[in-house]
Amino acid sequence: MSDTQSHYTSPTFAGPKAGQPGRSFADIPPVKWARANLFNSWLNTALTLLLIYFIVKYAIDLVSWGLINAVWEVPGNDTRACRDIRGIGACWALINEKFRFIMFATYPYEEHWRPALVIVIFLALYVVSAMRRFWNRKLIAIWLLGLVAIGVLMWGGVFGLRYVGQERWGGLPITLILSTFGIAIAFPLSILLALGRRSDMPAIRVMCVTYIELIRGVPLVSLLFMASVMFPLFLPEGVTVDKLLRAQVAIIMFAAAYLAEVVRGGLQAIPKGQYEAADALGLSYWQKTVFIILPQALRLVIPPLVNTFIGLFKDTSLVLIIGIFDLLNAAKTSVNEPAWRGFGVEAYIFVAIFYFVFCFGMSKYSQDLEVELSRHRKR
Amino acid sequence: MVVPQPVKSVSPHPMIEMRHVHKWFGEFHVLRDINLTVNQGQKVVVCGPSGSGKSTMIRCINRLEEHQDGQIFVDGIELTNDVKNIEAIRREVGMVFQQFNLFPHLTVLENLTLAPIWVRKVPKKEAEETAMYFLERVHIPEQAHKYPGQLSGGQQQRVAIARSLCMRPKIMLFDEPTSALDPEMIKEVLDVMIELAQDGMTMIVVTHEMGFARTVADSIVFMDRGEIVESAPPQEFFAHPKTDRARLFLSQILGH
Ligand SMILES: Nc1ncnc2c1ncn2[C@@H]1O[C@H](COP(=O)(O)OP(=O)(O)OP(=O)(O)O)[C@@H](O)[C@H]1O
């Protein structure tokens, strides 16, 4: 017995330990793995080497384009230095020059501190909302307060702040406004739609199904067009509704329809016994829904929910087709000036980083939340 | 701990009365002319072959299923489509399921206090005291802060019984409460049920545990194909089943 054991070396614990006979470089787990998977035949070895060559080559190209050969500053609007190295080095001077425009677009320059503060308020709201100890009524109050502060800062006209019309807003605050309120309002709406679709009352069911199917069946772009072009035609003479608000409503309606189906998926996964136990205890429909069904159903659909949230966050960039200057549109416009024409890649990379940070943040948070909420399932 | 016990006054009417109750699932006639009266403190054991309508019958009593013909009175209140009546009846009737149906996202204590707090409007502290009292009654006070998923099947079913009792029901319905349990856990659940019966609770129990039936039942109701075929005290039912169907069923279940 002990004989066989002494000959056995577990692969998982194998490592280069000095003084142990029979251990070599080939026993190190990554090396073993590589030999077994990447270099196990001549063809595989050749493919592996080829791939390594390309990966290394492009990594080097990227670093030399983005860092080593990049132009960080140009005097005035003189972009000759950038043009000279087109394709060899990046023109980060563009970002340097256009940073304020991409972030705040056409918002009056000397008032830029206001949208900047709005961004900070949004970030603070996200952080507070992410903390579970704020998950109570206080959170609603905090959000209402945040909403008022954002409105006051963006519009002004009170407290000695200069009035700034909505048509001059732009950049990152627009993206955050559209996506944050898009999600915050569409989500509860979607829950009602999903519940309505499963209602016992035929009228409610038909209404919800019709809404979901209609809205889901058309592209967001056409909804935005309708909101911006057709909707005003139905309004009485002299009444105008803010273009941004119309876009916001279109986004909410669209997102609610999508999210409703995700939520419904969660509702369907709850066993019948949960409904029956709640009924047998005498809970009312809303008590049953709020305390028993939704907490379980929503927890189940966190991954697809967040998937839809992320999609929505990026879809807000479609408002550029109705002439709203969100972050992406501001970046696109920043290279319209003849001197900077042709440096779109740099602008797009720059805003892509913003989109990535927000979307990755959501994704990471949802993963943590999932772990947190399913702790009790483990023994 | 002061926990008021239910007042043991005698009701002037039966706790449950079913008169000529019929039910159909589509074309399928699942309950045929059910007549059943259960007085206060009575324990009725319902048995019969699979698919005979036992679950459907007791689920009609708290409106988890709707009957289509006949009348059902619970504690003198008739079950109709009136939501008020249904809610009133559900407050008085506790139910224990084969699959426990505990709420997995809530702790044991939260499972026990949710309905008293929201349905009976009991203050939280009082609801928790009552919950602890009943957890002691089912012999698992130490599990109060665990989640259902962390308990054994027998413990979960005892929590489910305690959950129903926390609503202070006048009637308890049990639908095969031990069928989903491993043999070694059946006894701990039956013991709790026997204690409950000795306290004078009105109970309808669907079960194939004939030992339990002999110990606690005042009468045994035998169902087959949607009908109540026989209804008799246990000694009589086991010793002298009147119908062939009951004899066949008994021979199968008692393994003769
Ligand atoms: N929701 C339903 N829709 C249609 N048929 C049903 C439904 N629920 C039960 N049935 C049928 O009604 C009959 C009686 O079912 P029930 O569950 O009451 O039987 P049971 O006596 O409790 O059986 P078991 O011992 O297997 O639990 C069965 O044939 C079943 O298939």
Ligand SMILES: [Mg+2]
């Ligand atoms: Mg059954």
